Amino acid sequence: MKKVFKYAVFSLGLVAASQGAVAAGDAAAGEAKTAVCAACHGVDGNSLVANFPKLAGLGEKYIVKQLKDIRTGRANGGRDVVEMTGMLNGMSDQDLADIAAYFSSKPMQLSGAKEIEVQASSGIKVDGLALGERVYRGGNTKTAVPACTGCHSPTGQGNSPAGYPRIGGQHAAYIEKQLRDFRSGTRWNDGDQKIMRQVAENMTDAEIIAVSNFIAGLN
Helix, strand or coil: HHHHHHHHCCCCCCCCCCCCCCCCCCCCHHHCCCHHHCCCCCCCCCCCCCCCCCCCCCCHHHHHHHHHHHCHHHHHHCCCCHHHHCCCCCCHHHHHHHHHHHHHCCCCCCCCCCEEEEEECCCCEEEEHHHHHHHHHHEECCCCCCCCCHHHHHCCCCCCCCCCCCCCCCCCHHHHHHHHHHHHEEEEEEEECCHHHHHHHHHHHHHHHHHHHHHHHHC
16 A cells, blocks of 8 residues: 555656756747658647557657657667667757657647456456546555556646656557556666556556556547
């Protein structure tokens, strides 16, 4: 129970603690720098393919951190995204800040949640939407999984100044993959406190699938 209280304030933050100062971005300047991004993420940051996250409305601080981590690469303490290998190498910190400002200024379009069933650890199939909402809003006190609302708000809007991204409306498949990657340690750019890895380590497959689906329709 103590562990739940300790991490509840951080919650399902798809990353970010100790993000440091962020240069002020210029959304107008950023629009001209996003041509290379549009093919996968959409002109306005609303990607049509679940493999590529929606960037619209995520929050400048969060996007800047992810772009810098990707540019740095995992070998140097950042993050590897195979599809983006080398794409950011020639960009300055200001370029990344401008791109972040542009995408953050756009509204995210909802992916939408679905009526699903998921199989619990007991083998019993349960209502996935109900389970997803329960985990998002209340976590799982028995397994020390904190609620997601502490960082991402009850409506999934996140906390942009703190660097916690909007997740409401994001592709369910993308959210699910990130949670699985945090749980396995494949993704690790969640800061020295290992916030997301410690959140995801105790989540079951059913909880990950259910909460990801619920988030996709949250606004």
